[in-house]
Amino acid sequence: MNYPMWYLPEIGGGTMIALIAIIHVFVSHFAVGGGLYLVLAERKGIREHDRGILDFTKKHTKFFLLVTMVFGGLTGVAIWFIISLVHPSATSFLIHTFVFAWATEWVFFLVEIVALFIYFYTFGRMDHRNHQIIGWIYFVAAWISLFIINGIIGFMLTPGGWLQDGDFWSGFFNPTFWPALFFRTFVALMMAGSYAFVTTAFIKDATLKRTMTVFSGKWVLGALLAALPSGIWYVSVLPQPAMELVKGASPTISRALSYGTYAIVGILIVSLLLTLTKPARHNGIYATVVMVCAFLFMGSFEWTREGARRPYVLNEIMYSNSIYKKDVERLNTEGFLQNAKWVRIQEFHEESLLEIGQDLFKNQCYACHTIGGFNNDILPRTANMSFPVLVNYLETIHDRRYFMPPFAGTSDELRALATYIYSGLQGKSMASAVLVTGGVAEMSPGEQLFADNCVFCHEAELIKTKTIGWSRDKIRLGMDNLSGLNPAMPDFNGSELEKEHLSDFILALHSPESKVMGTPHHLGESVFETHCSMCHSLTADYNPLLPKIEGWDRMRLRQALDQLDALNPAMPPLQASDEEKDALADYLMEESREVM
Amino acid sequence: MSPLIPTPDTLPVAWGWFQFLLLLTLPFHLLAMNAMVGSAALALYARFRADEPSHRLAHELAKILPFLVAFTVNFGVAPLLFNQVLYGHFLYVSSILMAVFWLAVIPLLILAYYALYLYDFRFNSLGKAGTVFLAMSLLIFFVIAFIYTNNMTLMLLPTQWVAYFQNAAGTLLNLSDPTLIPRYLHFMIGALAVGGLFVALFGKLKENRDREMADAVVRLGMNAFTWLTMVQILLGLWFLMALPKKVMLIFMGGDTVATLIFLLGLILAILVLVTGLKKKVYLTTGLAVVLVFLMSFMRAYVRMGFHEPYFSVRSLVVVPQYSPMWVFFLSLVAGLLCIAWMVKKVVEIR
Numbered sequence: 004m005n006y007p008m009w010y011l012p013e014i015g016g017g018t019m020i021a022l023i024a025i026i027h028v029f030v031s032h033f034a035v036g037g038g039l040y041l042v043l044a045e046r047k048g049i050r051e052h053d054r055g056i057l058d059f060t061k062k063h064t065k066f067f068l069l070v071t072m073v074f075g076g077l078t079g080v081a082i083w084f085i086i087s088l089v090h091p092s093a094t095s096f097l098i099h100t101f102v103f104a105w106a107t108e109w110v111f112f113l114v115e116i117v118a119l120f121i122y123f124y125t126f127g128r129m130d131h132r133n134h135q136i137i138g139w140i141y142f143v144a145a146w147i148s149l150f151i152i153n154g155i156i157g158f159m160l161t162p163g164g165w166l167q168d169g170d171f172w173s174g175f176f177n178p179t180f181w182p183a184l185f186f187r188t189f190v191a192l193m194m195a196g197s198y199a200f201v202t203t204a205f206i207k208d209a210t211l212k213r214t215m216t217v218f219s220g221k222w223v224l225g226a227l228l229a230a231l232p233s234g235i236w237y238v239s240v241l242p243q244p245a246m247e248l249v250k251g252a253s254p255t256i257s258r259a260l261s262y263g264t265y266a267i268v269g270i271l272i273v274s275l276l277l278t279l280t281k282p283a284r285h286n287g288i289y290a291t292v293v294m295v296c297a298f299l300f301m302g303s304f305e306w307t308r309e310g311a312r313r314p315y316v317l318n319e320i321m322y323s324n325s326i327y328k329k330d331v332e333r334l335n336t337e338g339f340l341q342n343a344k345w346v347r348i349q350e351f352h353e354e355s356l357l358e359i360g361q362d363l364f365k366n367q368c369y370a371c372h373t374i375g376g377f378n379n380d381i382l383p384r385t386a387n388m389s390f391p392v393l394v395n396y397l398e399t400i401h402d403r404r405y406f407m408p409p410f411a412g413t414s415d416e417l418r419a420l421a422t423y424i425y426s427g428l429q430g431k432s433m434a435s436a437v438l439v440t441g442g443v444a445e446m447s448p449g450e451q452l453f454a455d456n457c458v459f460c461h462e463a464e465l466i467k468t469k470t471i472g473w474s475r476d477k478i479r480l481g482m483d484n485l486s487g488l489n490p491a492m493p494d495f496n497g498s499e500l501e502k503e504h505l506s507d508f509i510l511a512l513h514s515p516e517s518k519v520m521g522t523p524h525h526l527g528e529s530v531f532e533t534h535c536s537m538c539h540s541l542t543a544d545y546n547p548l549l550p551k552i553e554g555w556d557r558m559r560l561r562q563a564l565d566q567l568d569a570l571n572p573a574m575p576p577l578q579a580s581d582e583e584k585d586a587l588a589d590y591l592m593e594e595s596r597e598v599m
Numbered sequence: 600m601s602p603l604i605p606t607p608d609t610l611p612v613a614w615g616w617f618q619f620l621l622l623l624t625l626p627f628h629l630l631a632m633n634a635m636v637g638s639a640a641l642a643l644y645a646r647f648r649a650d651e652p653s654h655r656l657a658h659e660l661a662k663i664l665p666f667l668v669a670f671t672v673n674f675g676v677a678p679l680l681f682n683q684v685l686y687g688h689f690l691y692v693s694s695i696l697m698a699v700f701w702l703a704v705i706p707l708l709i710l711a712y713y714a715l716y717l718y719d720f721r722f723n724s725l726g727k728a729g730t731v732f733l734a735m736s737l738l739i740f741f742v743i744a745f746i747y748t749n750n751m752t753l754m755l756l757p758t759q760w761v762a763y764f765q766n767a768a769g770t771l772l773n774l775s776d777p778t779l780i781p782r783y784l785h786f787m788i789g790a791l792a793v794g795g796l797f798v799a800l801f802g803k804l805k806e807n808r809d810r811e812m813a814d815a816v817v818r819l820g821m822n823a824f825t826w827l828t829m830v831q832i833l834l835g836l837w838f839l840m841a842l843p844k845k846v847m848l849i850f851m852g853g854d855t856v857a858t859l860i861f862l863l864g865l866i867l868a869i870l871v872l873v874t875g876l877k878k879k880v881y882l883t884t885g886l887a888v889v890l891v892f893l894m895s896f897m898r899a900y901v902r903m904g905f906h907e908p909y910f911s912v913r914s915l916v917v918v919p920q921y922s923p924m925w926v927f928f929l930s931l932v933a934g935l936l937c938i939a940w941m942v943k944k945v946v947e948i949r
Contacts, residue, residue: 010769
């Protein structure tokens with residue numbers, strides 16, 4: 004809201020950050036661990052008076068220089084560019100809070116560059132002792148870079164004491180600082196071994212190839228073993244919501260973690276094979292497998308760490324859509340539009356619902372959702388929702404799915420967003436959502452009241468279905484205590500007369516002249532719409548539900564509805580009455596029979 | 600006050616520290632950039648000449664170009680950081696409006712960087728193809744500079760930002776700005792001039808090893824420097840005239856310090872012409888470095904002049920915490936000492 008949004012609806016900023024970040028992390032960890040690998044490989048060559056090992060180390064240094072200095076250095080700048088383009092508010096916050104951490108990191112970046120250049124260009128020309136010292140200087144400077152960036156990245160996930168005192172050091176040495184530092188250091192050493200496999204694959208001399216492949220394999224295995232306990236330590240210090248997301252409450256994290264596991268197994272198998280049994284057979288294919296696995300591993304780790312922060316970009320401080328947590332309440336009363344700088348319309352009015360809705364989508368949803376793109380496409384996720392369900396979902400979005408930020412704005416603004424999604428994106432006619440019986444001209448006072456107050460959450464059809472057989476008195480009585488009928492309904496604050504008019508209108512829905520079709524809705528169908536449709540369709544391409552329950556009997560289905568989170572930790576428990584669950588089970592059984 | 604300007608974040612130390620650090624570090628980036636662009640351009644020129652010293656120069660410059668890229672990038676990080684602390688709420692906006700171009704800087708630079716490494720490591724085997732790689736890198740440097748000039752001017756012009764509401768895809772530039780072209784030329788012709796001086800200095804340092812090449816290089820570099828500096832003075836005047844009157848007048852007595860810096864700059868520019876014509880490499884280099892510092896101070900005044908109706912760094916709120924800054928200064932000293940030690944060890948080899 005404070006900054007414009009670089010708007011590429013089909014690509015999405017998150018995808019670009021993820022892509023650049025994963026590539027950078029894959030190279031930058033090598034830049035740290037590889038430094039130590041070079042020094043120790045050189046030392047091995049010096050101690051064993053082995054010309055071959057020294058030549059190998061020099062050759063590997065060239066590869067290292069070209070990969071880390073050019074690609075590592077520039078993708079690091081690229082991350083800085085892309086986060087300031089996609090998350091300017093969060094970037095600005097981090098830059099201002101940690102400017103001197105970054106400035107210090109820049110000093111070590113400079114030392115790294117000088118040391119690496121000298122190390123490479125004087126290889127074999129400088130005396131061993133000094134050359135080794137320069138190698139060590141490189142490694143230590145690179146590791147300190149990791150130390151510093153680790154503090155800032157850790158802050159984003161676990162700001163810890165900073166939330167209370169706003170102190171630089173509390174934020175820097177945050178709860179995940181030490182476990183993440185250990186974990187990343189070991190990962191960096193593992194990367195060093197993995198990248199070295201690339202160079203050792205092409206060694207001509209058989210003995211040297213054997214020696215250096217085994218040497219590299221030990222790095223990978225040792226580091227992997229050491230990374231495991233520090234990884235567990237890392238997860239154990241996560242705050243509760245993040246821990247739950249990591250343990251399965253987030254579908255994308257679950258997916259990332261399973262890729263990560265395959266990757267580790269892949270690395271383990273190949274490096275064990277190379278180290279223990281067949282180092283002489285090592286070749287480009289093995290090296291490629293290890294590199295692909297290592298890339299997947301880094302990717303899944305980064306994805307998990309980023310995902311664990313949700314719904315925040317800076318945990319407990321700023322939501323993913325750049326809205327400060329502390330501002331949400333104010334925005335809910337004052338309105339989002341008049342507090343936002345980069346929206347076209349700053350004052351809500353009914354005539355511009357679509358434009359307002361689009362601006363709200365850009366500012367509040369686009370940070371994570373694409374329109375028709377690869378990442379978190381909004382279209383299938385809202386395709387099955389009726390307008391009232393959509394409104395209701397947006398109102399409770401953060402409570403239902405913790406990893407989504409709450410909507411920030413007035414109920415009018417929320418309605419505009421829903422209108423944009425329902426009509427602007429899904430192309431559905433608002434007439435079907437708003438029109439009750441006929442044209443505006445012939446509206447009765449009750450119908451007018453219904454259109455103004457009720458229709459945003461439920462259409463006349465649903466009300467007709469729900470009040471079948473109700474007497475006029477029962478309807479009127481319900482009008483006094485809507486929240487008693489359904490805790491999700493706000494009470495109606497109209498006058499006595501208005502309540503009478505509304506009751507008349509609802510009663511009239513059941514009269515033979517009423518054009519409103521009752522009972523097209525199976526109760527189970529509306530339960531499905533309200534509780535399931537944001538993640539499932541019945542049979543369409545978007546996470547279809549019916550194939551998943553193929554062959555189930557009703558009892559199994561009904562029992563499953565009581566414990567959805569046991570089926571899949573990513574599913575929230577179904578918050579519906581027993582009656583509604585029964586209806587849902589019936590509905591799903593009927594639908595699956597039809598499909599069969 | 601333009602309603603589009605974002606609310607800035609608070610500073611951890613007084614703004615003067617950041618202004619100081621920005622003005623201290625930016626000239627190093629400019630000098631490295633100038634050396635990089637100038638070396639690439641003169642290497643290309645040398646490749647088209649048939650004589651033996653030119654061939655050796657092209658080869659010698661090939662070896663140092665990757666270093667120059669590395670240091671240009673590294674020295675760019677610090678001023679970009681301090682710029683964002685003071686002016687992030689302008690810079691992020693302009694970057695987003697031209698996001699596609701801004702982000703393109705990175706892949707372009709990676710391409711140029713690898714091309715220069717290829718040009719260096721495969722100098723002999725590449726033969727004529729080397730010219731293509733070199734020319735491509737040089738062209739990329741000019742494109743990147745154009746992107747930078749667009750961003751650095753667009754961040755000064757909040758009135759132009761409304762274009763966002765017609766185009767949010769990040770493909771805007773600042774082409775309608777009358778200062779854009781003179782500013783770009785002023786920077787890039789200046790870069791070629793100072794780069795020429797750098798090449799002359801480089802030749803001078805090779806004097807003991809390759810007298811013949813050194814003489815040719817000093818002549819070539821100093822000629823490039825002097826002639827281009829003459830053009831540069833004219834371009835500077837064009838740039839000055841293109842500035843909005845209110846900004847221009849800052850240097851015409853509107854602000855005493857700015858006017859003094861401007862006058863000093865003019866005098867120095869004439870002085871380096873004289874020393875340049877006399878081929879006094881070391882003296883010219885010393886004066887030119889001072890000149891680059893003065894010009895980057897003037898650049899800061901231009902920025903303040905443009906921002907004056909909307910924003911002053913003085914208005915930034917400080918929530919003080921100084922200890923991280925002292926840690927930074929301490930690391931800087933330690934880092935520089937460490938670098939000095941390493942360089943000493945390299946010199947000792949010879």
